[in-house]
Amino acid sequence: MIITPPPINEYQLAGFDAMKGNPHPTRTNAHARKYGQAAREVAAEFGLPVADVWSAFMSTVGWKEGQPLVGSRDLPEDGKFASLFTDGLHLAANGYRIVFEEVMKTIQENWPDQVPEKLPYVFPSWALAPKIGAQRGS
Secondary structure, three states, rough: EEEEOOOEEEEEEEHHHHHOOOOOOOOHHHHHHHHHHHHHHHHHHHOOOEEHHHHHHHHHOOOOOOOOOOOOOOOOOOHHOOOOOOOOOOOOOHHHHHHHHHHHHHHHHHHHHHHHHHHHOOOOOOOOOOOHHHHHHO
């Protein structure tokens, strides 16, 4: 499975870039989109499934192909989009939820026998596992 990168929120990254003395954005959503497209091309070339995280994020905020990119400085800042990140690059909890759901969807579509509910336990569940102290005789 290949996972595309998530998008970038350029507004949130602006403060980080300024703090580092970078007058221009070090990362852009347009470049993140290109990386995502390249990841999809590599997956197609090798016949691999794709968890398209970039598109899942953009779909979450209602972006449609042909529109200016949400998260870029070509549009006003989008609060819903910003809520997916802690700093424009790293994800917040609801951003990680999107990644998780996209990866699980890809697993379900390509390897339905490998979804967590169908996998056997390798170790006993925590409720059945012996206590460490009890094993040592303490």
